[in-house]
Each structure stands twice: as structure tokens, then as C-alpha cells.
Amino acid sequence: MRQTLIPGLAAHPLFLCGFRPFYLATAGYGVFLLAVWSAMLSGGLPIPEVPGGAVVWHAFELIHGFALASVAGFLLTAVPEFTGCAIVDRRRLLGLFLLWSAGRVAYWLAGAITIWPAALLNLGFLAWLAVMFAPPIWRDPGRPHVSFLYALAALAIAQAGVFLGADPMSWLYVATGVLMILIVIAMSRISMRLINGMLDVEGVSGVEYLARPPRRDLAMFAIGLFTAVEFLLPGNGVSGWLALAASAAVFNLLNDWHIGRHLFNRWVFMLYLVYWLMALGYGLIGVAILGDWPLVSAGRHLLLAGAMSLAIFAVMVVAGRIHAGYWLDRRRWLPVAATLIVAAALCRVLAAVPVLAERANFLMALSALAWMAAFALFLAHFWPVLVGPRPDNAAGCAEPVPLEDTPKSEFAC
Amino acid sequence: MNLLRAWLAGIPAYLWSGWGAISSLMLFFALWDWGAQVHGDLVLPSPLATFDTLAGLLAEGSAWQELMVTARRALIGFALSLAAGSVLGLIAGLSMTASMMSRPIVTVLVGMPPIAWLVLALLWFGSGDATPVFTVFIACFPIVFVGALQGTRTLDDQLKDVARAYRLPARMTLTDVYLPHVVSYLFPAWIAALGMSWKIVVMAELLSTPDGVGAALAVSRSHLDTAASMAWIAAVVGLLLAVEYLVLEPIKREVEGWRAIQ
Numbered sequence: 001m002r003q004t005l006i007p008g009l010a011a012h013p014l015f016l017c018g019f020r021p022f023y024l025a026t027a028g029y030g031v032f033l034l035a036v037w038s039a040m041l042s043g044g045l046p047i048p049e050v051p052g053g054a055v056v057w058h059a060f061e062l063i064h065g066f067a068l069a070s071v072a073g074f075l076l077t078a079v080p081e082f083t084g085c086a087i088v089d090r091r092r093l094l095g096l097f098l099l100w101s102a103g104r105v106a107y108w109l110a111g112a113i114t115i116w117p118a119a120l121l122n123l124g125f126l127a128w129l130a131v132m133f134a135p136p137i138w139r140d141p142g143r144p145h146v147s148f149l150y151a152l153a154a155l156a157i158a159q160a161g162v163f164l165g166a167d168p169m170s171w172l173y174v175a176t177g178v179l180m181i182l183i184v185i186a187m188s189r190i191s192m193r194l195i196n197g198m199l200d201v202e203g204v205s206g207v208e209y210l211a212r213p214p215r216r217d218l219a220m221f222a223i224g225l226f227t228a229v230e231f232l233l234p235g236n237g238v239s240g241w242l243a244l245a246a247s248a249a250v251f252n253l254l255n256d257w258h259i260g261r262h263l264f265n266r267w268v269f270m271l272y273l274v275y276w277l278m279a280l281g282y283g284l285i286g287v288a289i290l291g292d293w294p295l296v297s298a299g300r301h302l303l304l305a306g307a308m309s310l311a312i313f314a315v316m317v318v319a320g321r322i323h324a325g326y327w328l329d330r331r332r333w334l335p336v337a338a339t340l341i342v343a344a345a346l347c348r349v350l351a352a353v354p355v356l357a358e359r360a361n362f363l364m365a366l367s368a369l370a371w372m373a374a375f376a377l378f379l380a381h382f383w384p385v386l387v388g389p390r391p392d393n394a395a396g397c398a399e400p401v402p403l404e405d406t407p408k409s410e411f412a413c
Numbered sequence: 414m415n416l417l418r419a420w421l422a423g424i425p426a427y428l429w430s431g432w433g434a435i436s437s438l439m440l441f442f443a444l445w446d447w448g449a450q451v452h453g454d455l456v457l458p459s460p461l462a463t464f465d466t467l468a469g470l471l472a473e474g475s476a477w478q479e480l481m482v483t484a485r486r487a488l489i490g491f492a493l494s495l496a497a498g499s500v501l502g503l504i505a506g507l508s509m510t511a512s513m514m515s516r517p518i519v520t521v522l523v524g525m526p527p528i529a530w531l532v533l534a535l536l537w538f539g540s541g542d543a544t545p546v547f548t549v550f551i552a553c554f555p556i557v558f559v560g561a562l563q564g565t566r567t568l569d570d571q572l573k574d575v576a577r578a579y580r581l582p583a584r585m586t587l588t589d590v591y592l593p594h595v596v597s598y599l600f601p602a603w604i605a606a607l608g609m610s611w612k613i614v615v616m617a618e619l620l621s622t623p624d625g626v627g628a629a630l631a632v633s634r635s636h637l638d639t640a641a642s643m644a645w646i647a648a649v650v651g652l653l654l655a656v657e658y659l660v661l662e663p664i665k666r667e668v669e670g671w672r673a674i675q
Contacts, residue, residue, distance in 0.1 A: 215433065222436055229443075237446045237459065245439030252432035258425075286439075290461060 010090040013389040017323055017397035018076020018088045020386045021097040023316045026070040027375040027382070029104070030309075033061050038368045042361075049111025052168040057107075059172045062304065064122060064159055065104050067179060070312040071155075072100065072129055074186065075148060077323050077397055082145050082189070085136035087397050092132075099125045119163035126156040151182040170231055176303060177227025180278060181220050183311045184253070187271060188216050190315065195259070195268050207259050219253050222246040226282070235289065243286030243299075250279035267328070270314045270338050277306035277345055284349065298352035305371060306345025313341055313378065320382055323397040325390035333381060337374040344371035420667070427663055434658065458640040467644035476629075480648060483626040486542060487614040490549025491607055498554045498606070499599060502561025512562060519562075522555040527613050535621050545617035545625070552613045553606040560602025564595035604661050611653045 014020050037058050039045040047054040076096075080087045088096075103125055106118035130152050137145050155178050161171030188211035195209040226242035233239060257263060257272050281302030288295035321329055347367035351360045392401070442460045449459035458466070470476035505511040530551050534544040568591065576586045618627025626645050633641035 218433065218436060222440065225440070225443075236450075237461065238443045238450070241439050241443035241446055241460070245436045245443065248432045248436035248439055252430075252436055255426070255430050255432070258429065 006091065006094065010094045012387075014387050015090045015093050015097075016390065016395055018080075018093055019073035019316075019319060019323060019397070021093065022069045022073030022076065022100070023320050023382070024379075024386045025097070025100065026066055026073065026312060026316065027378045029069065030062075030066045030375045031372045031379065033058075033066060034368050034372050038365060041364070048108060050107065051110060051115050052162075056162070056168045056172065059169070060107065060162060061104070063172055063175050063179065064162075065107075067304075067308060067312065068126075068155070069100060070316065071179075071182065072096065072125075074315055074319065075129065075133060075152075077319055078186075078189075079133050079136060079145070079148070080397070083136040083140045088132070096125065096128060099128065115163055119160075122159060123156060123163075126152065126159060130156065147185050148182075151178055151185060154178040155182075170234060173300075174227055174231050176300060177223055177230075179308055180223050180303060183274065183278070183308060184216055184220055184223070184250075186315070187211075187274065187311065190318070191257075191268075191271050194271070194318065195262075198265055198267060199259075199262060202262070204262065207262060209256065209259055211256055215249075215253050215256060219246070219249040222249040223282070237290060240286045240289030243282045243289060245286075247279045247281075247283035247286060250275055250282060254279075266335055266338075267314075267318065270310065270335075273338070273342060274307050274311045274314065277302055277310060277342065281307060294354065295349075295352055298349040301348040301352075302345050305348055305367070306342065309345070309371065309374075310338060310341045313338060313374065316378065316382070321385055322399050324385045325392050325394065325398065325400050326385055327400055329381065331381070333377050337377040340370040340374035340377075344368070344374070424663075427666075431658065455637075455639060458643050462640050463643040463647050466640040467647055470641070470644055470648075476648065479624060479626050479629050480652065482624050483614055483618060483649070484652070486545045486618070486625065487549055487610045489542075490546040490614065491553055491610040493546070493550045494553035494557055494606060494610075495603060497550075498557025498602075499561045502558040503565050503595070505558070506562045506565025512566060515558070515562065519555050519559055522551070523559075525551075527552045527616065531617050531620060534617070540621050540623065542622075544621045545614050545627075548617040549610045549613045553609050556606045556609060557599070557602050560598050560605075561595070564598030567598070568594055600661075600665050604657065604665065607656065607661065608653060611649060615649055 009015070014024070036045060040047050040054065048057055050057045050060075052060075076088050076093070079085065099121060103118060103121040106113070106121050107115075110118050130149065133152070134149060137143065137149050155175060158171050158175035158178055161174065162168040165171050192209065192211050199207055199209065222242065222245045226239060226246045229236070229242055230239040254272065254275055257268070257275070259268075263269060263272060281299045284299030284302060285296050286299075287293070288299055317329060317334060321327065344367045347363050347370065350356055351363035351367060356363065445457070445460050449457045449462075454462060467476070505515045527548060531544070531548045534547045534551075538544045538547060572590055576590050581590070614625070615627040615630065618625035619631050620627075622628050626649055630642055630645050633639075633645065
């Protein structure tokens, strides 16, 4: 039975390339999680009995379940492309995917079967990823992508802290900082290709987009310092100023992006908004800490439900099609879904504003609905892309081959 | 007109590039806050306490008056040193003999501590506006003078020859050959002098006048009011930062733009 089931499953087009099962899982699990969480908040479902309580569960699953699935999908596709190593073997991909799924189940059941199976499975998943990526990234001349390895290691430490540490929530804040840094690292690579590709295709001359390393380094330094100080001195004014420094440093990154009207191209603008949400999130956290306002959590939601979710969505809609052999999706649903994510993040902030306390529940529900709708739209439009065979019936993660009669601008709105 | 349009279009980008500076300042405030927590508010008030006090002083209305008085003294002294230093420096730079002669005098002027000038000024002018203005002038003068002198001395003779060989009109020689070079030396000197003028004026006021930020600092010190002292310092530094980044730095970029082409 085992001998036929596993090769049979692995032969499914879903396992053609690393991002496929994980992007599907990201969107599917995200919608499911938020639906369950909303039902729990409204009292319709019992709160799962996990160590640390319901909020830790909510944050852990969204960070180490939902977001990590997208990180895995991204790395499984990007690392072979960046370093020229072979793409992941189908059976191994199936194994990784099953390990990630088992990690989810184990954490849900942590109340009954203790936290240790979840710890073992979740950390095992990260360890497997690290072991797989370390050799090609390390062997790459000049090691230009080694920061991905450091980010993975930092994520693993932050995750181990949740299982071993006295205050799991503080370790989830650390993971948030690591994810923001990972977004800055990943976006600098994606945006250089995407924006300059778009400018090339449109035949624009004289405009060049450069993700300048000093600006990026300042942003990562400020985010890292804030994360470290917040962990060591929670609620301290120093971390408030550092959050403001992180916010300004992220705004400073946008200097690279002001390339005139081309900024309003849908692909460029989506990534641009990620940094806006990130900067606003850190700004809100900083102001809330310094002013002693109860808006720190709202700021964190701008980072996670806003910046991170939009970054995940943007990467999935671009890489998810290109590496499945399709050209970029130019349909209307895409900007609608991106707008829904931004709206969800803003609604979540409004729900925390004391003046609107009476409407908090409504705004919270609205935020959850908008967020779920965005990823449900993704699922509906990407199901055939991720689960079905490639249009050229080939294997692997290759990009579509340009044809003579391909429309001139694939990147245009 | 096109130049003006291009310059205006560049303003948002310039302002946006200020985020990097804001980020660095916030990192500095974090360090300051940490120091305040370690040493306590009496020794070092936190940034928030300082800004609160400053906001209080500004809301009260008296702060603006003190700042205006200080700004007036600093700017008059600065303007005098700028005019005298630039003109005399340029003239001295034109002649090798004058440069040689002026060098030891400049060394004396630079070497003289501003506080010594302040003592002399107090003896000469008493405790009026003239004392801080003179101290600012005499402290800033050598900086501007040296800048102007070096700007003229380092003019490329070959460029002069080329200009002459092509019979460049005098106006064009001045605006396209001499000015860009000289200004690229003068401007940094002006900016250094402006920073200097703010520091000197506060020091001079502290010891010599009954009004201005320096005098207010003296009062807050005698009351052991560290928060008010820090607030005044923050106000002076904030004003200096604003003038430097909003006025001088854009002009500096404009006049030094030609250097990037090299």
C-alpha cells in the first residue's frame, strides 16, 4: 500500500515544484484559521487547550503555520533559482509537506498530547529546510543569499523559544521581527527583478530601480534592534523610540521606489504598499509604547495581517504563476484582493481605537472577513494553477517561454 | 524656468530622503532614553520629559521670545562674519603675498578660545546685544575666511588658461569656472560657521546677557531644573538641524551638483 500511495501522491502535479503545495496550504490554512479564530472569539467554538492560551495559539499558527508555509514555498522555489542548484525532489517535497501538516495537527492537539510532539515536528520542519538549503547557499560564490539561512536559523530559535521559554508570546514577537527582516531581504530581490523587468518590457529608459543596500541594512538593523530590545525590556520607552526608528528606516527604503508614474503599476504598487504598512505598523507600535496607548497590538496587526500578508499574497500571485508556466494574472480580482488585505489591516487597527470601542466587534469581524475573502479569492483563482498540470505539460518550476506573439507588456495593469 | 521646475520637482524626493536622518535620530533618542533610565531624571531627563517641558515652554509663549532674541544675535554675528570672511578671504586668496601674510593671523584667530573673546567683549561692550554678536562674529570669521582663501588658492590654473584661450566672456568665466569651485569651498565653511554661531551665541548669552536662550539656561541651571535645561538645548539643536537640513543642505546639493560629474 505504502509503496504505491507515496509515489502516486508525489506524481501528482501538486508536487511539480516546491511552491505549489505550500502556497495552496498558505491560503487554505489561512482562511481556515481565521474562520476558526473568528468563531472562537464570538463564542461559537471552544478555545483550544494549548499551553500559553488562545492568543498564543492564534499567533503561533498564523506565524509558524500560515506564514512559514509561504516562506517554505518561496525558499523551495527561489533558492534553486538564485543558486542554480536542483529543485527539490518530489518525494522529499511530499515528505516536507506532510511534516508541516503533522506540525499543525500536533499543535492543535497539544492540550491532549503535550506540546512536545508539536515542538519536535515544527522544529524538525525548519531543520529540514535549513539542512536542505545550507549547502547550495553556502557554496554559492560570494554567498549573496546567506541572509536567508540566518533568517531561517533566527526563526528556528524564535520557535524553540515558544516551546521552551517562560513567555511564549515574547518569542512570537521575536518571530514577527525576523519575518519583517525576511520580507525586506526577499522583497529587495523580488522587486529588483520585477520592477526593472516591468520597465524593460515597457521600453522605459532613463528610469532605474535600485534596492540600495545601505538603506536596506539600516532598516534591518533598526527592526532587529527593536525586536531585541522589546524582547529584553518589554514595554520600555527605549523600544518605543526604536520602533519609531524602524518605522522611519522603512519609510526611508521607499526612496528607492519613487520612480514616477511607474510606481502605480499594480505589481509595483502592491509591493510598495507592503513597506507602507510595515512603516505604519512600527510607527504605531512606537507611538503606542511612548504614549502608553493600548495600540501596540494594533500596530503588530498592521505588520502581520497587513505588511506580511500582503507580501505573502504578492509573492504568491507572481511566483505562483510564473513558476507554474503561466504569465502573470492581469484580471481584476487581483487588485481587489490586495485592497481587501489592506482594508483588513486598517479595520483591525480601528477596532483597537478606544473611541470606536463600541464597534470593536463589528470592525474585528469585518477585518477577518476581508482578510479571508482576499485569500479565498486567491484559492479560487490559483487552484487550477497550483493543483493542475503546467500549460506546457512540462515538469519542474520553469518560467513560461516567451512566444513571438506574446503581448508586449505582461507586466502592465 | 525648466531649472526651477526640476528643482521644485526634486523637493518631495529630498524631503522623503529625510526619513534616513529621522531614523538615526530616533536611534539616538533610544540611547538617550536608556541613559535617562540608568541615571534618573535629575541627571538626564528622558527625551519625552524634555520634549514635554519644551512644549510647555513654547505653549507659555515666553520661549519664542527667547529663541527670537538668540536667533537674532546668532544670525547677525553669522551674517557679519560671512560677509567679512568671504570678501576678505577671496581677496587674500587672489594674492600669494596676502595669503602668506594672513596665515599666521588666522592661526591666532582660530587658536584663540571663544571664551577669551567673550571676556574681552564683556569688557568692551558690556552686557548688551553687542557682546554675543561680536563673539559670534570673531569665532566664525576665521572659518569662513579660510574657506574663501582656499577656494581661491586652489583654482585650477589650466582651467583659467582654457577659459582665456577660448575667450570666454568675463561673466561666463566667473559663473562657470570660478564660482562653482570657490562656492564648493565656501559653502561647507558657511555651514560650519552657522553651527559654530549657534553654539557660541548660547555660551555668550549664558555669561553675559539677561535674555536669550543662554540666559534661560543659566536660570534653569541655578534652579537645578535639568528638564528645562535639556528643553532649551533641544530647542537650539532642533532649530540648527531644521536650518541645516531644510535650507543649507538643499542649496549645498545644488551648488555641488557639478562634483558628481567628475
